[in-house]
Amino acid sequence: MIEVLNRLVDEIELSSGGQVDIDVVAGGLGTTGYHLRRMFSSLAGMPVSEYVRRRRMTVAASDVIDGEDLLTIAVRYGYSSVEAFGRAFRSVHGASHGDVRRDGGPLRPQPILRFRLTVEGSSAMEARIIEKPMFRLIGHAARVPLIHEGVNPHIQQHIASLPIEAHARLKAMSSGQPRGLLQVSADVDPDSTEGSELTYLHGVAVDADFEVPTDLDEIAVAAGPWVVFRTSGSYPAALQSAYAASATEWFPSNPWRLRPGPSIVAVLDRAQDFSTATCELWFPIERA
Known part of the structure; x- marks a missing residue:
């Protein structure tokens, strides 16, 4: 790469x-x-x-x-x-x-970039490859701007606007991996330009033939392989570090590349104030 x-x-x-x-x-x-x-x-x-x-x-x-x-x-x-x-x-x-x-100035020239391999990966990223059939992500969606660091207040506002019973209702519908309530980012600008809009869905994964209630949004997900990274620590810093490390360490070292599709975060465990969490980060991939 x-x-x-x-x-x-x-x-x-x-x-x-x-x-x-x-x-x-x-x-x-x-x-x-x-x-x-x-x-x-x-x-x-x-x-x-x-x-x-x-x-x-x-x-x-x-x-x-x-x-x-x-x-x-x-x-x-x-x-x-x-x-x-x-x-x-x-x-x-x-x-x-x-x-x-x-x-004659002032000028702010952009130097020619050169990407170089440095010695990283002294601690291996915990990852696994999963083959999944076609499935759906269902829940409550909103268009929000992409923010690279820190908590995204637009996503926070979207989740806070949902009634308490909506979370329990969604969780009861979960019927496949990844399980539980999910943070889904779809339609992301491939350039990952900060401020560009994406679709954020607060929801769950269900089988392809699940009858989706008419008041919920849905994203159809094609069959194929996924890479799943597990991360634990300060939230959301540890999760954002895993995003970065996937690009700097995992993808350059493995015969896989990203394919179009949503990225998914499953929160497996968290502190009551959400200051720390154990999460899974899911990316759709294909053979390079």
Whole structure:
């Protein structure tokens, strides 16, 4: 995976500021655009689209300083107008192209990324592979923004809005792995852009032929393998660390990749104030 990510970076540089079709690049490297985007954002700390934009504006800065016609520069880097180019330029460098042309700066260049293998995994992640037939996730869903660190207040608000009896009702419907009340994230932006919207479902897993009550939302889940990580400790910090470690340690070391589908958190045990918890983190996967 490290080699694949570095090849992607090379393709971005070869594009000279043009458009990069991630799905085409991924297919040529023997993986999928979905998995490549997810791994890039997890390891680089930014979506690949953001990295492309930053590199594009880094290279464009030299053309601006050289005094070339601004519309010509804008079109070269994929913008239809000087105004659109100017907004992108300022968002990266914190200064207008006029200021940079006049003063030579300030500039905030984006260095070329290089992914390197470091010695990790001194303590193995506890994981197991499970093959599951088609099933459904049912419950109460809401659209919420993605937040990378800490408790998501929008999810908290959604759960708090449900009456107490709704939780017991859902738990009684649970009929398969993962068991119990679940935290489901679906329709997640493959770039994992913070602030992008996802579907959060507070619910349970049921068999594919389960008759779903009309007042509940549902997500149909295709048959296939899943990787399940167990994590224990401070909540949600330990769980978020497991998300990160899956990208930095487990996926690069194992012949599996992510496939489209929801991620699921099952809380197996927790402190009364939810300050600590033992959880399972489920990801849909396929052979790499």
